[in-house]
Structure formats: C-alpha cells, structure tokens
Amino acid sequence: MKRNVLMERIKIAAVAAVFAASMAALPGCGGRAQAGIIVAGSTSVQPYAEVLAEEFMLEHPGERIDIQGGGSAAGITAAQTGTADIGMSSRELKGSEKELWYVEIAKDGLAVVVNPANPVDGLTLDQVRGIYSKEITDWSEVGGKKSPIHVITREEGSGTRGAFSDLVMQKTGITPKAIVQDSNGAVRQLVSDDPNAIGYISLGLVNEKVKALRLDGVAATRENVMNGCYNLSRPFLFVTQREPSGAAKRFIDFTLSAAGQKILSGEGLIPPAEGDVK
C-alpha cells in the first residue's frame, strides 16, 4: 500500500517535470542560434557547401555557417525573402529570379550511369531519350544483352531531374513507370546493385561501382566538360537578395578563392568558366 502511494508520487513528479521541461524548451525554438549565416537550397550543392563551410569555420573560428537543404526552388525563394543569407541553386535562374545577385561557384557534369556488368559503354542522346520515354525497353535494342531496362529517375522538383529534363529530354516527358529515388546516392546504389538499371547522377559522384556512359561518343569526364565537348553540365550558383556583405561576402569570397576552388575540384566539381562570375 505504502509503495503504491510512493509510486503515485513519483509518477506525478515525473509528469510535472516533463511538463516543466517542455514549457522551458518552448522559447528556445524560434530563435536563431548566435549570429551566424544560413545557406540553404539545392541538395546537389549541399554536400560541397558543407565541406566549404567546415574549412571556412576552421580558418575563421569566430564565424558560424549553417547549411540546410530544401532544393533549388526553396533556396532561391529563401534568398529572395531573406530567410537564408545565401541560397544554393543547381540550375540557371529563370525569369524574375535573375534580378537577384548570383555567382557561379562551380560547374557539375551530369553522368548517365549503368552497372559495370552491363556490356553497353555508350549511347546516343536520342537513345537515352528513347529509354527514358519507354520507346526503348530492352537492352538488346541498344547493343546490350536481352533483358528489360530498369529506368531510374529523380523525384519531381529535383534540380538534377530538372537539368536532365532540359538537357536530354527537352520536350519529351520522363515515363511515369520509371523508378523514383530521392537522392544521387540512392540512384547510384540502385544502379550498382541492378545489372539492368540506368540512372543519372552528378558527375562528381561517379565511382567505381557504376559506369558512366559515353554520350554521342564523348566520354563523361571533367576535361570534356571543361572543353565543352560533353555538354551535359549545369551551374552551381550562390544566390543572395542583394550585393552580399559581411559574413556572407566573406564565405562567398572564400568559395571563389584559390583555396575554395581547390576544395571543390578535389570533391570532383569543375571550376566555373572565366568571365562567368558576375
């Protein structure tokens, strides 16, 4: 009996404590942590921005940079409204977006990848378009073994999908029967597991587990993107509401500096062409 009373007391105390703690936590939720800057947007740019921010904060111990995802569209909107100090975009700006201040921090190639066990080494752009619109459904139609092609794409709204649509598909739609994965990494994993799969990922993320196809006879390499032979590429942009200043400017300057560009090249990106910097 006595024990029951004790248990009751403990329970009441515990509930009260949880309640008090949740109340105490409330005011902390909305506020920004310290005076740092927020960089938000494209999940394609995000991993590279994270590496840059890490290095930047090491060199400038007082600075704080928060990198968030959300996608290109969200990043550009965040820059427009000032929710983020810098927006990240993995596509060109369109229409009224061009009024924002922006700078190209790097170029990224887009590679069409298949499983290393696939005998097909290259396709024409027409064939890729045919595969993604389900006009071509079997590998034997493009010089491979007789087996159905498993088409993998990215989700609606993804910058990578947008770039692939613009550069390869043009007016043709991507088949709704395509498997949809929500990141470059997931597409790469699936292609490396499935001998009949085809997908597209950022060129910087191609590794030995997947094979990047030659397109119209041109190999997907950084050199070919730089000299303009391989034209499946897209810009990575930093976008700000107006001419950047303060910490945002210091971070952008660092990104464009030799040290910053070396980090990006090391991660597999391609430096922006001279004169593209606005």
Place this chain on the structure above:
Amino acid sequence: MKNMKEKLSGRIFLAVALSTLSALAVITVFIFIKGLPIIGKVGVLDFVFGMKWAPSEGAFGIFPMIVGSVAVTLGAVIIGVPVALCCSVFLAEFAPVWMRNLFRPAIQLLAGIPSVVYGFWGVIFIVPFIRDYLGGPGLSILAGSVILAIMILPTIISISEVSILALPRYYKEGALALGLTHWQTIRSLLVPAAKSGIVAAVILGIGRAIGETMAVIMVLGNAVALPESILDPVRTLTTNIGIEMGYASGEHQEALFATGVVLFIIIMILNATAQYIVRRKRAR
C-alpha cells in the same frame, strides 16, 4: 493546504491532457487549410481519380498512388494476417507459460524496431532476392508488402490474443465438456467468438500499414504509374509526400498537403470502423 495541492495537480493534468488534444486540432486544421484549396482548384474527382502526377506541368492526379497504397496494404494483409492469427491462437491456447513469456516480449521488440531499419533490411535482403529470383527491378509491391506484413504482426498478434483470452472461461469448458476436441473448440468456438476483436486488430494493422512511410519509401521504387504485376514499382500516398516534400513549393507543396488530407480521411475511416466494431461487441 492539502486541498490546494489536490486541485492544483488536477489542473496540471488537465492542462497536459488539453495540450495533446490541441496538438491534434492544430495539425488537422493546418493540413486541411493547406491542402483543400488545391483540391478545390483541381476538382475533387480529378484530384482523386486523375491518372497523371506531374506537378511541374500542373498535373495533380493521385489515383495511381491510391492504387499503390491499396495494393501494398492488401499484400501485407494477405501475407501477415494468417501468420498473425496462427501466432495469436498458439499463444492463447497452445503455448506453455515459459514459451509465452519468451514470445510476448519478442513480439513487442518487433514493434520497437525503427521503420528505417526495416526499410534498410528490405533494400539489402528482400529487394535483391526478388530481383534475382522473381525478376523485375526488385523494388516492388511485393517487397513493400513483405516488409509491411512483418511490421503489422505485433499489432494484430497482441490484440487478437487479448481478445481470445478475454472470452469467458465457460465457453471453452462447456465445449470440452460436450466432447469437442481442443482444435474443434478453437476453430468453431473461440476464434468465431473473438471475431470482432480480431477484425478490429486487422483494421488497426491496415491503418498502420497504410500510414507507414520510411520503410516503404526505400523498397517500393516510387513510380507514379498503375502497376501491372506485384513485381512492378509503385508509389503510395505516404511516400509521395515523403519523397517530394524536400523540393516542393507553391502549388506542388499544397498538392502534397492535399495528399495528406486524403490519407487522413482514409485513416479516420479505418479507425472509426475499428472502434465501431469493438463497441458493437461490448454493447452486446
């Protein structure tokens, strides 16, 4: 003084209880405010029965996803319910005490595994297995159904077992006294008598399956097309929100909330049905 304390603690509990209720209200109102305008704009029928989902072109039809949700859930029920039912009968009627003490916590542990772990396990084991032995890309209705079947086991087993155990003792005693064998008693008396509890358990299991997101996002393939076989990839209502929310803005985001509205209504109907069945049984 003591009275004050009593009153105060009562108030505190009331406040906490109300906060859960208001959380529900806030979430519900928010989902509907965000989701309804786009349904109104597209039209209820075109939204629910539309075949094309291409937010960038302004096409918002979620019918393939409704079919996807139904197909995957149905598969999970077909695989999971017989197993769960046998397991609950075994636990209630056959298992010796020590075995029961082993099984119950083990089943509860099954409920405690995070869904992302189920999904990861599915991608590593089930998907390649289906791809290698049954064909297709592996990411499929079948893979999702197998994962969900395992995930709904704990819900169905524990509720069915409880409803069998809750039957009056004289049911069984009477049946045995009349000369029925143990198996006959189970088959023709205990399971039918516990039917409403078992049906409620299955419906709650269905609710769990239809609402699951993380595990199925990883194994379903997420294609927005009507499936032709159980080896085809599909997208469910939940995975549509999960996979596209990262990039969605404007109407696209509203359409995802609208998907949530449809899901919300489906789950409300399921839960209400389960409650109705349980209540009807009590009333009798």
